[in-house]
Amino acid sequence: MKLTRRQFAGGMLALPGLASLARPAFARVEVDVNQGSVKPLPIAITDFISDGDLGPRVSKVVSDDLQRSGLFAPVDPSAFIEQISDPNSTPNFDNWRVLKAQALVTGAVGRESDGRLRAEFRLWDVYGGRQMTGQQFFTQPDNWRRVAHLIADAIYEQLTGEKGYFDTRIVFVSESGSKTQRVKRLAIMDQDGANVRMLTNGSSLVLTPRFSPNSQEITYMSFEGGQPRVYLLQLSNGNRQLVGNFPGMTFAPRFSPDGQRVIMSMEQEGNANIYTMDLGSRQTYRLTSTSAIDTSPCYSPDGRQVVFESDRGGAQQLYVMGSDGSNQNRISFGNGSYSTPVWSPRGDVIAFTKKSGNAFAIGVMRPDGSGERTLTSGFLNEGPTWAPNGRVIMFFKEPAGAPGPHLYSVDLSGYNERRVPTPDYGSDPAWSPLLS
Numbered sequence: 466m467k468l469t470r471r472q473f474a475g476g477m478l479a480l481p482g483l484a485s486l487a488r489p490a491f492a493r494v495e496v497d498v499n500q501g502s503v504k505p506l507p508i509a510i511t512d513f514i515s516d517g518d519l520g521p522r523v524s525k526v527v528s529d530d531l532q533r534s535g536l537f538a539p540v541d542p543s544a545f546i547e548q549i550s551d552p553n554s555t556p557n558f559d560n561w562r563v564l565k566a567q568a569l570v571t572g573a574v575g576r577e578s579d580g581r582l583r584a585e586f587r588l589w590d591v592y593g594g595r596q597m598t599g600q601q602f603f604t605q606p607d608n609w610r611r612v613a614h615l616i617a618d619a620i621y622e623q624l625t626g627e628k629g630y631f632d633t634r635i636v637f638v639s640e641s642g643s644k645t646q647r648v649k650r651l652a653i654m655d656q657d658g659a660n661v662r663m664l665t666n667g668s669s670l671v672l673t674p675r676f677s678p679n680s681q682e683i684t685y686m687s688f689e690g691g692q693p694r695v696y697l698l699q700l701s702n703g704n705r706q707l708v709g710n711f712p713g714m715t716f717a718p719r720f721s722p723d724g725q726r727v728i729m730s731m732e733q734e735g736n737a738n739i740y741t742m743d744l745g746s747r748q749t750y751r752l753t754s755t756s757a758i759d760t761s762p763c764y765s766p767d768g769r770q771v772v773f774e775s776d777r778g779g780a781q782q783l784y785v786m787g788s789d790g791s792n793q794n795r796i797s798f799g800n801g802s803y804s805t806p807v808w809s810p811r812g813d814v815i816a817f818t819k820k821s822g823n824a825f826a827i828g829v830m831r832p833d834g835s836g837e838r839t840l841t842s843g844f845l846n847e848g849p850t851w852a853p854n855g856r857v858i859m860f861f862k863e864p865a866g867a868p869g870p871h872l873y874s875v876d877l878s879g880y881n882e883r884r885v886p887t888p889d890y891g892s893d894p895a896w897s898p899l900l901s
Contacts, residue, residue, distance in 0.1 A: 627856065759784075
């Protein structure tokens with residue numbers, strides 16, 4: 466997508482591309498995301514000015530993004546006293562203070578003479594009585610939803626000091642049909658459930674899709690031909706290629722942080738060990754060598770370590786090793802079994818699935834195994850994946866007696882659990898990096 470962005474706020478320099486925002490030194494309005502429980506910040510988001518209904522549609526997506534984060538509480542538009550007719554004029558802050566709004570968003574959407582869409586917004590500190598930031602975006606009209614997500618990201622970053630995660634996509638397994646005749650297709654959508662697109666036709670079972678660091682490739686496992694194999698799929702053109710023709714079964718592929726390698730589990734003679742493949746040379750390197758099942762590997766963000774699950778001790782537990790296979794150490798010691806580990810983009814914690822009795826939990830622990838805590842639990846809660854800012858986890862769950870699984874998200878604090886809409890049942894989600 467060709468898109469340019471300009472910032473404007475008190476003489477700020479216009480910047481091309483998708484440059485990051487600068488946080489003002491003395492912002493009075495902010496959200497402390499490091500508290501155990503965050504009280505949502507009241508924010509008023511006005512309908513963006515436009516000739517048709519596109520402006521209100523953009524502001525609705527912005528409002529929905531911020532509300533779903535759990536950090537913001539959009540004020541009911543029916544309570545607005547002031548109707549904004551010029552988003553570039555300073556609002557009457559008294560009209561917004563009476564509504565208890567601490568921040569105000571105004572904006573407009575229009576067309577340039579060359580047909581491009583122009584969207585702009587301003588974020589105001591209601592109690593400070595000043596503008597905090599503003600930006601303009603220029604793109605093709607079909608990209609209006611992405612512009613709305615970018616605006617929400619800009620507001621999120623300005624008020625929390627952390628990168629947003631709304632301009633992202635989710636790849637997942639879309640499931641349809643009865644449990645005895647379930648069809649599983651690879652699918653992709655925006656993080657809010659919009660723009661769903663099927664990537665496979667359902668003729669073969671697919672599992673564990675994962676994004677590359679540049680968001681343009683997906684690696685996944687397919688049972689095409691009756692045996693599990695790892696594939697690479699180019700999202701731009703739909704081209705697909707097999708990642709090596711190995712004699713045994715291959716499972717749980719995932720990219721290295723630099724996108725140059727794929728790490729996976731390969732089964733041979735009843736055992737499964739961890740291997741990496743250099744995507745340039747197609748050379749394969751073995752990292753573990755046990756008579757156990759070693760699987761679900763995931764690199765740390767710096768690429769120096771790998772977390773994986775293994776039953777070498779009798780039950781599934783989590784282990785961490787160097788990216789060359791050295792220093793393999795167990796880090797999980799709680800009651801139950803641990804699986805599907807995935808390192809936070811921040812590098813500070815590892816998310817996992819834990820099974821104890823008939824209960825499944827999504828939890829986190831530090832890379833040394835300390836600080837274990839549960840974020841959410843239930844029946845068949847599985848498969849965590851991180852938002853690129855490391856604040857939110859998506860997973861799937863299938864409550865007892867339910868006909869199929871659905872996707873959910875939960876904050877790192879364990880609050881704000883929400884269902885993520887999909888057209889059919891959904892499982893095995895993977896969150897993309899921020900789009901470029």
